[in-house]
Amino acid sequence: MKQLLEDVIAGHRLTEQEAVGLLKTRDRRVWEIAAAADRVREMKVGDTVTYVRNQNLHVTNICKNVCGFCGFGKPRGAEGTYFFGKEQIQEQAVLAKEREVTEICLLSGVHPDFNAESYRDIIAWVHEVVPRADIHTGSPDELAWAAKKSGISTEEVIRMVRDAGLGTLQGTAAEILVDRVREIICPRKVSTDEWVRIIKEAHGMGIKSTATIMYGSVESEEDRIRHISVLRDIQDETGGFTELVPLSWLYEHTPLFESGIAPRGATGREDLLLLAVSRLFLDNFDHIQVPWQKVGLKMTSILLRAGGNDIGGTMFVDAVSADAGGEAGGFFDPAEMRRIADDLGVTLRQRTTTYERV
Numbered sequence: 001m002k003q004l005l006e007d008v009i010a011g012h013r014l015t016e017q018e019a020v021g022l023l024k025t026r027d028r029r030v031w032e033i034a035a036a037a038d039r040v041r042e043m044k045v046g047d048t049v050t051y052v053r054n055q056n057l058h059v060t061n062i063c064k065n066v067c068g069f070c071g072f073g074k075p076r077g078a079e080g081t082y083f084f085g086k087e088q089i090q091e092q093a094v095l096a097k098e099r100e101v102t103e104i105c106l107l108s109g110v111h112p113d114f115n116a117e118s119y120r121d122i123i124a125w126v127h128e129v130v131p132r133a134d135i136h137t138g139s140p141d142e143l144a145w146a147a148k149k150s151g152i153s154t155e156e157v158i159r160m161v162r163d164a165g166l167g168t169l170q171g172t173a174a175e176i177l178v179d180r181v182r183e184i185i186c187p188r189k190v191s192t193d194e195w196v197r198i199i200k201e202a203h204g205m206g207i208k209s210t211a212t213i214m215y216g217s218v219e220s221e222e223d224r225i226r227h228i229s230v231l232r233d234i235q236d237e238t239g240g241f242t243e244l245v246p247l248s249w250l251y252e253h254t255p256l257f258e259s260g261i262a263p264r265g266a267t268g269r270e271d272l273l274l275l276a277v278s279r280l281f282l283d284n285f286d287h288i289q290v291p292w293q294k295v296g297l298k299m300t301s302i303l304l305r306a307g308g309n310d311i312g313g314t315m316f317v318d319a320v321s322a323d324a325g326g327e328a329g330g331f332f333d334p335a336e337m338r339r340i341a342d343d344l345g346v347t348l349r350q351r352t353t354t355y356e357r358v
């Protein structure tokens with residue numbers, strides 16, 4: 001392993017098999033992997049930790065997918081569902097503007113009635129209030145659903161939402177890009193091939209996106225690496241991913257956990273290795289985000305020394321994590337981020353969605 005890690009630092013591109021071996025490490029060599037990832041991070045982006053001033057805006061928690069791993073999306077008519085109209089959406093957008101955010105994440109369920117016009121209108125309403133913010137929304141699954149409902153192509157949907165004010169796409173709905181796993185955790189979402197096709201289409205139209213992995217439920221180490229390998233191949237082709245956002249699964253109140261199909265999410269060792277091995281494997285990504293809302297602030301600090309270089313966003317609200325038992329809270333105060341950065345001896349810097357300086 002020592003030789004392999006030295007080779008990676010010197011530029012060797014990890015194979016899937018080598019990465020699976022690293023991910024399965026259980027002894028003290030996990031620290032050697034983390035140290036190698038920290039070294040690669042330093043060589044790539046230096047000793048600066050970035051964050052984005054952003055706000056989530058939930059339009060609805062009604063969702064046609066009701067994925068087994070999710071505690072947020074609910075079927076129409078279920079208790080506790082909500083659906084905001086123009087006035088309420090713009091009220092939240094005004095609040096975001098007052099908070100001086102540079103990014104608004106529209107993060108919602110895939111409402112069964114949503115079509116291309118629905119997404120276009122919601123984006124336009126937000127854009128009208130906060131014209132300078134990057135409106136970050138639209139997973140490949142949402143785009144596919146909108147296209148189907150409106151009877152048009154996904155390319156046409158992307159053009160519509162772009163013209164309405166979309167800034168960047170969310171690389172969500174990826175979960176694990178292995179169809180056997182998707183059949184268990186999110187059977188109503190687009191297939192792996194469809195996800196890849198749509199994200200490449202958007203990148204080809206000049207729209208950047210994040211890349212995500214949602215791990216810690218029923219998938220194996222091999223599945224995790226297969227997923228990250230799919231992302232690396234796309235990045236080789238398009239260069240359209242801004243970053244990897246590893247999402248450690250929050251299991252509480254989710255059907256997958258409650259029915260006994262999946263364990264209690266990833267362990268700390270798995271969180272550490274997923275992030276570190278991603279940094280080593282994804283030689284064509286500059287930025288790896290540490291998802292504080294999924295792993296908590298203390299683990300966030302550790303992961304910033306294991307390959308992570310971005311601390312995510314201020315968020316303000318995060319019902320998706322809260323509904324699945326997330327304890328880290330909705331608002332991440334930049335003062336707390338600075339405390340973590342100072343403690344690690346690195347510089348904290350605000351960025352835009354696409355990693356330009358603010």
Ligand code: SF4
Pocket residue numbers: 063064065066067070071072073074108109110186
């Ligand atoms: S993960 Fe997204 S698509 Fe799946 S149920 Fe939750 S909100 Fe709906």
